[in-house]
Amino acid sequence: MKHLIHNNHTRFLSSLASIHTKPLNPSNFITPFDPFQFLNESTKSRSFTLRETNIIHTQFLKSNLLHSDADLSNFLLSSYVKASSFGYAHNVFDGMCERDISSWNLIIGCWNRELKYADSWGMFCKLRSLGFYPNEFTYGSVLSACIGFSFVNGGRLIYALALKHGFALDGYVRSGLIDLFLKSWCFEDALRVFYDEYCGNVVCWNAIISGAVKHNEDAVGLNLFRQMCSGNPSPNKFTFPSVFGACAKREKLELGKGVHGLVIKYGEQEDLVVGTAIVDFYAKCGEVDEALKKFSRMSVRNVVSWTAIITGFVQKGEHQSALKLFKEMIILKEEINIYTVTSVLSGCTNPVSFQVHCWTYKTGFYSDSTVKNSLINLYSKTGSIELSEEVFRDTKDLKNPSTWSAMITSFSHNGSLEKAFGMLKRMFWEGLTPDISCIPSLLSIINRLELGEQIHCYTRKTGVFFNPLVGCSLSTMYSKCGSLNDSYEIFEQIHDKDNVSWASMIAGFTEHGFAYKAIELFREMILSDVILDDTTLTAVLPACTSLQVLKLGKEIHGFFIKKQDSKFVYGGSPIVNMYSKCGELKLANKVFSMMPFKDQISCSSLLSGYAQNGYAKEALLLFLELRSSGLKIDSFTVSTVLGAVGDLNQTDIGIGIQLHAYILKLGFESDDPVGSSLVTMYSKCGAVDDCYKAFEQIYKPDLISWTSMINSYAQHGKGLEALKVYDLMTKSGTKPDFVTFVGVLTACSHSGLVNEGYAYLKSMVNDYGIQPGQRHYACMVDILGRSGKLKEAERFIRSMPIEPGALVWGTLLAACKVHGDVEIGKIAAERFIELEPSSDGGYVALSNICADVGQWEEVLKIRDEMKGTGIKKEAGWSYV
Known part of the structure; x- marks a missing residue:
């Protein structure tokens, strides 16, 4: 036994020898141990292992001073906490006869390190009940506990106590309380604490600025940063990343450049986190060249830096540059994480996607659900939905709802409503709940009200209805399905309506x-x-x-x-x-x-305005400006300028032919809107054969294309050809509309096809449910009038189910002039004048009819009537 005690004493002295700054002489081994001399400053600042602390604890017990001196107990308590020996720490605290506020601070910190925050709060309440007065460290520790179990009301009580005892201005206390409110999503409370008194603590400033940005209060965060720059304290390397994040989100490029200048001024440009934030800022603002410049100058880079610059290139559409950087990462054996891989996958194109897919399989990233989801989205985006399904089938862990949701979203983006709904049903059968992210995608393609109502019921049942994005998607779905009342009702029920x-x-x-x-x-x-x-x-x-x-x-x-x-x-x-x-x-x-x-949309809008208001030359000049500026020209722009060319000069189609050649170069000739505009342009210029050639170039003509071709033939007297095109249209499965039948009836009129005209008018109602309008009835009257059947035309007008307008009576009046029918002409003229009393057309037409048959007295009478009503005949004019 004596031998064991001697050996233990020797080991302890050896440990003490390593603690002192100077080596101990052998003669010191027999000197009695003095605990107070042992607790010098170097000893207090050092961390001991559990074994060393146990030896020190033994020597303190031998001195018989441990229980009577708080400093010795606090030292042991602190050492056990640092060594993560929480059981020993609690034993020391429980055995203390004399405790001071440092003892309580240490044991509260001990409970915090054990993640037992409720016990930490209970210990604070106990020290208060025993009459101890907390100091700034006490408040800081108990605020950490409140943060740990999100006890916001406890934090408010602590702040009230801190105010009462004068510790509220302490940076440690204020930063802790600000942190509590921010982590509990009480940003307004955090801001109020910050503004209660002027704060010169940089930690508090950094905390509130960072919190503002995280809570999407970017404008507040940037305003705080401006205040910080105009006074004390000065920003540091922990301030700038949050500020750059706010500038990126709000696209404040110039402000961000100014912050970059401050970074250089304060000498923080070499910091890895700050440098990465600068790269990320420029990349998100679309200034990829600046981002790359900063990235290339970084002496040290990490995976976040690489991912930021790669993401910037992807967002700008420079996918090749993003892939080049990714390959460089692989060559340099840089760390690559999930975020890097998903960013690269989002910028892949079809041929490259297979290579990256294989690389993920080889490196093991393929097993990650996030990567699989990115691959599913990638193949869906490139139109290879079958490959998305292949990746889904290759997934071993089909219990992950995010993968199912990615597949539902992919089907939705490709317009496969049936497959998307089928996938959703399979999820329910598997007992899985879809991610909230796929619901808006599914709602976006629903075109049947009953399906939308089913999804609406599901969102109500699961509570996701109250998500603003889901609520907005539901409202849009009802609006798209024609149920505007339901759309508005849902809109009113959305709690937090966003823009x-x-x-x-x-x-x-x-x-x-x-x-x-x-x-x-x-x-x-x-x-x-x-x-x-x-x-x-x-x-x-x-x-x-x-x-x-x-x-x-x-x-x-x-x-x-x-x-x-x-x-x-x-x-x-x-x-x-x-x-x-x-x-x-x-x-x-x-x-x-x-x-x-200037963007392509604004150019097209102005160009369309010029074309629709008759400024054809201005439209052409703007088109040339758009082309020379390098902006993308789409089919809408080309269609608009073709319409302007058709109105520019109906005898010279040189400009139209040049535009057609340019369209062939762009590859738009098979596009429906462009093809229709080409047909109309050639028709206005009288080149009917070129109309048909342009029509034949359209890959899959839509209703507008078919109608344009029918109208073109009809307006140029080729009625039979127009009707042949109509037959081809119906055989292709394209249903005619209101405008199509105007062209068809016009074709019958120009070809004298009376029976066919009646048949097509009847087909409108019986076959397609289209009720004829004034233009259709006017065409039918024109068919009868051109065939000389004026009395039948009059009977037709009187039997119309709608009240005949000026257009219908005017058409009959024109036919009466051609055939010299004074009797019916007078009836038609009277009705026309009743409907258009301020127009000279009816008087002039009736006067001409009477003049043609020699009724000059009637001519003079009609002219006297015109003078009496104040109507004057407009003078005729000609280009010749």
Whole structure:
């Protein structure tokens, strides 16, 4: 036994020898142990192992001073906590006769390290009940406990105590309370604590700025940063990443460049986290060249830096550059994580996707569900939905709802409603709950109300209905299915309406002919706390266009200018489009010219405005400007300029032929809108054969294409050819519409096909459920009139199920002039004059009929009537 005690004492002294800064002499081994001399500053700051602490504990017990001296007990307590020996720590605390506030702080910290935050709170309550006064470390520790189990009300009580005892201004306490409120999503409370008293602690500033950005209060975060830069404390390397994140989200490029300058000023540009934040900022703002420049200058890079620059190239559409960087990562054997792989996959194209797919399989990333989901989305995006299904079938863990949801989303994006619903049913059979992310995608392709109602019931049952994105998608679905009342009812039930929800409902009202209601809803939106953006502007301006209320459109434009956002100050595509469609081409051009960055949509809107308002030359000049600027030219733009060419000069088709050649170069000749516009353009220029050639180039003609070809033949007197095209159209499965039958009846008129005209008029109602309008009845009257059947035409008019208009009676009047029928001509003229009293057409036509048959007295009588009513015949004129 004596031998064991001697050996233990020797080992302890050896341990003590390693603690002291100077080596111990052998003579010191027989010196009695002095605990107070042992607790010098170097000893207190050092961490001991559990074995060393046990030896020290033994020596303290031998000194008989442990239980009577709080410093010795606190030292042991601290050492056991540092060694993660929590049981020993509790034993030491329980055995203490004398405890001070440091003892309580240590044991509260011990409970925190054990993640037993409720016990930590209970220990704080106990020390208060025993009359101890907490210090800043106590408050900091107990606030950490409140953070641990999200005890917000406890945090408020702690702050009240800290205020009472004068510790509220302590940086440790304030930062802890701010952190608690931020992690509990109580940003307003955190901001109030920060602003209670001026704070010079950089930790508090960093915490509130970071919290603002994380809570999507980017404007508040940036304003706080401006305040920080104008006073104390100065920002540091922990401040800048949050600020760059806010600048990226709000696309504040110039502000971000200024922050970059501050980073250089404060010498933080070499910090890895700050450098990565700068790369990410430039990449997200579309300045990939600047991002690459900063990335190339970084002395140290990590996986986050690489992923940020790769993601930037992907978002800008420079997929080859992204893949090149990814290959460089592989060559340099840089760390690659899931986020890097998913970013690369999002930028892959068909041939490359197989290579990356194989690489993920080889490296083991393929087994990760997130990578599988990205592959499913990739193949779906490239139109290879069967490969998406193959990846899904290759998934071993089919209990992961995210993979099922990715497949449902893929089917939805490819318009496969039946397969998407089938996949959803299979999920339910497997007892799985789909991710909330796939519900909006599924709702976006639903075109049958009963299916939408089923999904609506499901969202109610599971509670996901209250998600703003789901609620917005449901509202849009009902609007698309024609149930506007249900759409508005759901919109009103969305608790936290975001700008997308408001914009979607405003657009729904406009699309269904309730433009006034759309404007009212916009006014209601202004009074809410929703941030107005270009989504809102895009939704509300079509309502102004629909109502043709230019004044209101100007007011809305002015309202957005007051926001002092450069997007609205200089104008944008929705504003140009509104002014163009309202006929204010000068304002449209002015806004367009002020735009610092002109996009393809704004160019097309202005071009369309010029074309529709008869400014063909201006439309052509703008098209040339668009082409020389390098902006992308789409089929809509080409179709619009073709329409302008058709109105420019009906005798010279040289410009039209040049445009046709350019269209062939672009590969748009088989596109339906372009093909239809080519047919119409050649028809206006009288080149009917070229019309048919252009029509034959269309890969799958739609209704507009077929109708354009029918009208072209009909207007140029080739009625039989027009009817042949109509037969081909019906055989192809394309159903005619209101406009198609106008062309068909016009063709019958030009070819004298009376019986066929009656048959087609009857087919409209019986076969297609289209009720004939004034234009159709006028065509039928023209068919009868050209065939000399004027009395039959009059009977036809009187038997019409709708009240005949001026167009119908005017057509009969024209036929009477051709055939010299004065009796029926007078009837037709009287009815025409009743319907169009201010027009000279009826008087002139009747006068000409009477003159042709020698009834000059009637001619003078008619002219006297014209003078009596104040109507004057317009002078004739000619180009010759």
